[in-house]
Amino acid sequence: MGSVLGVSVGAGAIRMARPMVDTSGRFPVESFELQSVDTAFQKIEELAAESIGVMMDSGPPIEATAITYRTDRDAEELRLAMARQQLTNYEMVPEITATVEFLQAGGEVNGLSVVAVYDLGSSGLTVSIVDIPTRTVRYAERTEEVSGDLFDALIRDHQISTGRIAAPTSPEGYVALDARCRQGKEQLSVNPAAALPADTGLVLLSREVFDRMIAPSEEASARMMVV
Numbered sequence: 001m002g003s004v005l006g007v008s009v010g011a012g013a014i015r016m017a018r019p020m021v022d023t024s025g026r027f028p029v030e031s032f033e034l035q036s037v038d039t040a041f042q043k044i045e046e047l048a049a050e051s052i053g054v055m056m057d058s059g060p061p062i063e064a065t066a067i068t069y070r071t072d073r074d075a076e077e078l079r080l081a082m083a084r085q086q087l088t089n090y091e092m093v094p095e096i097t098a099t100v101e102f103l104q105a106g107g108e109v110n111g112l113s114v115v116a117v118y119d120l121g122s123s124g125l126t127v128s129i130v131d132i133p134t135r136t137v138r139y140a141e142r143t144e145e146v147s148g149d150l151f152d153a154l155i156r157d158h159q160i161s162t163g164r165i166a167a168p169t170s171p172e173g174y175v176a177l178d179a180r181c182r183q184g185k186e187q188l189s190v191n192p193a194a195a196l197p198a199d200t201g202l203v204l205l206s207r208e209v210f211d212r213m214i215a216p217s218e219e220a221s222a223r224m225m226v227v
Contacts, residue, residue: 004018005066009048013038013039035055052082112132148182168199177200
């Protein structure tokens with residue numbers, strides 16, 4: 001029995017989702033196998049193609065792959081990288097289209113003709129006003145003053161200033177610490193607190209403290225929604 005693969009290519013990570021398939025074919029899919037690959041300093045499109053190739057060589061056969069992209073340039077670079085990996089069975093899907101499809105599948109935009117998409121990624125924030133029936137973007141604005149990377153830096157600086165973590169002594173040390181802070185931030189989406197060991201101490205953060213740290217950025221970004 002074949003499977004499908006969904007791929008989201010972001011500035012900070014590549015995320016892949018594949019339904020957990022019952023090989024007997026008797027039961028409906030109830031969960032997904034999720035994979036996340038940190039892009040670090042690698043070329044995003046090359047890492048995405050390599051990761052997709054690995055997924056295709058493991059587990060049940062993949063009959064269809066959908067890769068989301070933000071800009072036409074991103075799509076072209078991904079196509080070239082996929083060609084270098086000799087991968088052909090895939091479809092490129094605009095990120096906005098995939099987002100609206102997801103919202104419609106969950107019934108969250110039933111009866112609406114327009115939706116505002118607040119897309120906060122590692123490198124910046126994009127706010128888009130989208131016509132649901134046509135998937136047309138009526139308005140879009142992007143800023144790099146609010147980003148996941150900024151939130152990671154706020155956590156890092158907070159950890160250092162409170163003495164929980166010693167300041168790294170090399171650029172590589174800062175990269176490693178930022179990665180730990182990002183993991184802690186992501187844990188807060190499902191847990192009230194996060195505790196992660198780092199090379200120079202313990203990253204310890206509560207959701208309450210994190211919310212206070214990012215409140216000014218959240219308030220500034222909310223003003224982008226008023227168009």
